[in-house]
Amino acid sequence: MTGLFHVGISGARGRMGRALSQVLDARADVMVAARFDRGDQPDLSLCDVVIDFSTPEASAELAAACADRGGPALVIGSTGFDADQEAVVQAAAAKIAIVRSGNFSLGVNILIGLVEHAALRLPAEDWDIEVLEAHHRHKVDAPSGTALMLGEAAAAGRGADLKDLRAPAREGLAERSPGSIGFAALRAGGIIGEHTVLFASADESLTLSHSAIDRSLFAKGAVVAAAWVRNRRPGLYDMQDVLGFRQA
Numbered sequence: 001m002t003g004l005f006h007v008g009i010s011g012a013r014g015r016m017g018r019a020l021s022q023v024l025d026a027r028a029d030v031m032v033a034a035r036f037d038r039g040d041q042p043d044l045s046l047c048d049v050v051i052d053f054s055t056p057e058a059s060a061e062l063a064a065a066c067a068d069r070g071g072p073a074l075v076i077g078s079t080g081f082d083a084d085q086e087a088v089v090q091a092a093a094a095k096i097a098i099v100r101s102g103n104f105s106l107g108v109n110i111l112i113g114l115v116e117h118a119a120l121r122l123p124a125e126d127w128d129i130e131v132l133e134a135h136h137r138h139k140v141d142a143p144s145g146t147a148l149m150l151g152e153a154a155a156a157g158r159g160a161d162l163k164d165l166r167a168p169a170r171e172g173l174a175e176r177s178p179g180s181i182g183f184a185a186l187r188a189g190g191i192i193g194e195h196t197v198l199f200a201s202a203d204e205s206l207t208l209s210h211s212a213i214d215r216s217l218f219a220k221g222a223v224v225a226a227a228w229v230r231n232r233r234p235g236l237y238d239m240q241d242v243l244g245f246r247q248a
């Protein structure tokens, strides 16, 4: 679908909200209809889509509010959801269209497919899998949303759910549990987002990595998702759907 559409920005004063404003202001086909932050009462009726990079708590509240009034559609980029917040978003998606992704970059969404393929091909009895990520000093959730998506892809390649393979955070004396998927998170300086999936056997290792160079990358991907999701049928979609990587 083409033509002008109206976007609301949730988390507008944050790092991603500001990056998103810059990307949207440069586009002739999108009008920013609302910008809101903690404590604001947004007029959702002005928006065709709201793009939200805030907190999981705020995103769940927003999803419920949009669902109650039957719109607008949502693009959710916040990460670090707990099970209750996940359930609220799932329930909202029965009434409105929502794209939710821990990473809107094309490269990461291709990496997800590569990781699943490698995990399928590399026998679990020989090959360990570890997910490493590094982010800026202000990031509060760990592992990152992207690291979890990569872990899910690795688990899917092994025909399992991540919850059954995820190793607990390591500390103290304990050998690696066979077949588990481990996570390591670094927080330092202004790092935008680094993700590596390490596959290692006793004889060799394979690393698949992605580096984000500019935060606007995520904003641009979220706008692609916004253009895709407006006027979609209710449902919970992700970037694999937006990019056409998942066939119905």
Ligand SMILES: NC(=O)C1=CN([C@@H]2O[C@H](COP(=O)(O)OP(=O)(O)OC[C@H]3O[C@@H](n4cnc5c(N)ncnc54)[C@H](OP(=O)(O)O)[C@@H]3O)[C@@H](O)[C@H]2O)C=CC1
Pocket: 010, 011, 012, 013, 014, 015, 016, 017, 036, 037, 038, 039, 053, 054, 055, 056, 058, 076, 077, 078, 079, 080, 101, 102, 103, 104, 105, 141, 145, 218
């Ligand atoms: N999916 C992706 O591709 C990406 C996801 N992210 C995720 O996006 C989220 C935001 O990241 P970032 O911009 O760096 O974080 P920031 O902390 O810089 O920004 C978050 C913003 O959300 C605001 N906020 C808090 N509560 C509400 C509310 N109820 N309604 C509206 N806004 C609210 C905050 O306001 P206040 O400061 O007043 O609390 C702040 O302005 C994080 O979860 C991060 O992991 C980040 C980059 C890419």
Ligand SMILES: O=C(O)C1=N[C@H](C(=O)O)C[C@H](O)C1
Pocket: 079, 102, 103, 135, 139, 143, 144, 145, 146, 147, 192, 193, 194
């Ligand atoms: O908080 C961030 O900055 C980022 N968060 C996302 C995540 O949790 O994976 C995406 C990106 O890596 C930047």
